[in-house]
Amino acid sequence: MTYSVAMTHNVFSFFPFKPLAHAGFTTLFLLCLGANSYAQDDLPLLDLDTPVRLNFSGSWEKDFARSDNWEDELNRVMRMRQEQAAAQAAGIRPLSRPRVSIGNINLGSSRGRSGIVNLARVAEYISRQTTMEIIQDRNQVRIERKGEAPLICGMETGPTQTFSSPHGSEFCGWNRLQLIFEITLPEELYITHQFSVAANGSSLQIVTSIQSDNGIPFNLRQTYSKYDAPPDEYNCIQTISRGRVCSQRTPLD
């Protein structure tokens, strides 16, 4: 995987305002006006204020065959760095890449930065869940993973701060069809999750990127497949005076 850090951090761009799309929306709007006489039916109206988002909802399980193995990915990165160092020694140096010194291919920690090995291990730790549940409606998307607080994001395009504490902060936003969460931890440790779903809704990809102190990021790609989770037998709500109260689901729930 060769995602660049510039890409992972340039994530909260607005939808491009394309003339074609604009014309399409205008036509749609005029059609709606023309069809005013049919406005009494039960068809849902297109809410132009709410951006259209792909549907991420469902139960997802990790597809190990199509996901990066963190050790393999680490080896690949190390090999690339070695090749780059060797090419540099031979006098071939791509303009856009940082200089790599022979004997030190920046795999370990350097000037306070975390080494790529440590970042790779952290990426593996925070991507350890094999299943997740995503609930999505018109207002928000909520990603539930075992052992983690849910990742929740609204449908607005711009970056929104979803959490902040002395231990770190979290922003979310949409980059076209991708859902992005960026976590900033103390001492300049950045974690980014990019969610994208296949057009047919059958698979989901998460790219987790970890970067320390503007060093080399480590990216881990995980692919998930949709599966039919058995429905919850109980319907639970949190109350203040009786704690968590559960009732058995009825067919109407």
Added chain:
Amino acid sequence: MNYSDLIIRLLKSCVFGFQALALATCIQDAPSPIEPTIPPVGTVSLDYSTEILTEPFLLDIGIRVFENKLEEESTPGYGGLEFATIRENEIQYLPYVLRNTLISANQWGAVRVLPQDDPSMDLLLSGAVLRSDGQELQIHIKVQDSAGREWLNKKYADVTIDEDFPESTRYTPGNRFDPNSFTDPFQDLYNKINNDLVAARTRLSEQELLNIGLVSQMVYAADLSPSSFEHTLYTNAGGQISLVSLPAKDDPMMARVQDMRVRHYLFIDTVDEYYQALYEDMQPSYVIWRRYSYDQITQNEAALQEAYDISRYSSSTGYLTLIQRYDRFRWSKIYEVEFRELASGFNREIAPAILELNKQVHGLSGTMEEQYIQWRRILRQLFTLESNSL
């Protein structure tokens, strides 16, 4: 990395930098209590009257449902809707705690909670909640008499300590909430408001107090029928109202005004009962909610001190250090999400009581405030009809 990325990164670094700097200074000393912007009232005993007071001292007080002036920035990030709903509900709850305090002081006439300003009251008390959580309550209180004289215009604050939330406030199925044995954690604040009102009353002569009663009677009459009674009052440039003349004691119009006023009292007593029902329904959940809020704030303060203790945040960039950094973030977020769920649970639990408050009174419709406006309009129409039929 382009410029916008760089700016975002720099801004984030600055936020952390400032937090770290501010907190690094804090951790030099022992944990310091919060510094309220308004001095807390401290421990205040209620100025209770052991005597039965006579008429001019027994002024009727109307307490308007408080305004919500809580700062926007106090809304905790995404999902702040739950907390905003709690605030909307507590501005209807807190006036009732004050109402109960004023009644228990035995210093006043009828004390009622009202959805709007009421022209029949001798004293009108309005309040704005500036801050409210388990640790601190700040309220701005204004009190005016019917003659437009300002009695109070003051900000009050009270802070809680562990002792305000004894173990008995951890309610479980085996330890049910008992309202009779419960003292509000901010009771000192309400006591202080009562005592300040008593002090303000002491500064007035008996004649001035009598005058307040007469003015409120004529203000109510003028509200019912401006054409008949407005000439009896004079309002100066400062908004102060004085009596120009009084109708004769056997004036038939005044007799009808009194009749209307009695009906009006019956209505506002009913309104007050609705607020009482809300208070009683909401109290057990609200007490527990406040306790959770207090615990959460206390834990957050402890976390703040821990988070930027540099010795705890090792400069090591090893795997375990990075995991520790991530886990601290992870747990702090899990706690906040749980707290937000509790807020939702609280709102869910008191929703029926809020619905009950706004249900129809005497065939009126809309919210309690709308019903109140309708009622006053009906009384005016009734008064006009009766006057014309004579």
